Amino acid sequence: MRKIHVIGIGAGDPDQLTLQAVRALRNTDVFFLLDKGEVKSDLTRLRLDMLDTHIPDGGYRLVEARDPDRDRAASGGAYSPAVGDWRSARADIYERLIGEELGTEQTGAFLVWGDPSLYDSTLAILEEVLARGQVAFEYDVVPGISSVSALVARHRTGLNRVARPVQITTGRRLAEGLPDGVDDVVVMLDAHQAFRRYADQDIDIYWGAYLGTPDEILVSGPIAEAGPRIQRLRAEARERKGWIMDTYLLRRRPEGTQGGRQQGTREG
Known part of the structure; x- marks a missing residue:
């Protein structure tokens, strides 16, 4: 069975990772990163800095995909449907990454800013992927400093x-x-x-x-x-x-x- 860690990585300081988060990083085979484009390349670099800080010997694989765009102009009654469409587009990507890039005996991880339970969509998207029934995995959640x-x-x-x-x-x-x-x-x-x-x-x-x-x-x-x-x-x-x-x-x-x-x- 594939396993996924959803790891809260704090607000940006590598020192803010908990010991539980560091342990999860070190037993991960594949890290999935969603690239938000050149403008927000700082966010990718901060994640990579955290990995270099806490896994200095490497031994893992990075898989990157482009984050789908969201309709940020949507308002009123159109706001929730726009967010739903964006989450489903992300679910398509997560499903493909887990199914194609993670071996059946391997552990993957998504690195989430702050805490995964607070204004973040990762958990809901993973539940959507599981509900589709096309790829099977277990997942756990590591809380982070929000x-x-x-x-x-x-x-x-x-x-x-x-x-x-x-x-x-x-x-x-x-x-x-x-x-x-x-x-x-x-x-x-x-x-x-x-x-x-x-x-x-x-x-x-x-x-x-x-x-x-x-x-x-x-x-x-x-x-x-x-x-x-x-x-x-x-x-x-x-x-x-x-x-x-x-x-x-x-x-x-x-x-x-x-x-x-x-x-x-x-x-x-």
Whole structure:
């Protein structure tokens, strides 16, 4: 029976891999990498750096395939079908890679940014492949340090406050409004910087881009003050690299308080 490891590799720093992840890397025969094109070649290089760090003697095989494009212009009722189509296109690739490139007694692995359980499609795609019944395999999941954990660690703050909930959502959802009854909101996948609409409220932002990599950028402070700096740094970084991955925490200040932590910026 073929076996697959789905390995969470953290936000980008090779030192953030867990011991369990390193063990899984070292008993893998074939690593499957989806190439996102020349613009995002940094992402492939970071994965290769992790393999070189933790498997210095090699002994494995790399198999690369081009990641299918997704319709990022889809919105409203067309958004979920567009994501479904993209996942099915990925499932076609996974099915072919596992069936053609992995021997029946071998172990393959997919390296997943952050943690495979948080806003990642790998597990759902593997389940779709199994449901098709054309290729059989077992798989396990190795948790990783998510960008959420990396973000709050780098800002030296907690994810939640005493006896209060925290919610993780997307920029698309945040644009519809802050969730009721939640004062701490982590936002991922925000290409349009939805935090800007809350600049007139008593909310602090803890923002980070390229977390765990040499290009890491951190900014924190009241949205009204930190927001323009984030917009500028984000635009400059995207122009320089051609892509950006960022995450942020919004924290509503208790009534009667004046501002949050002093705003700061750290660039890698």
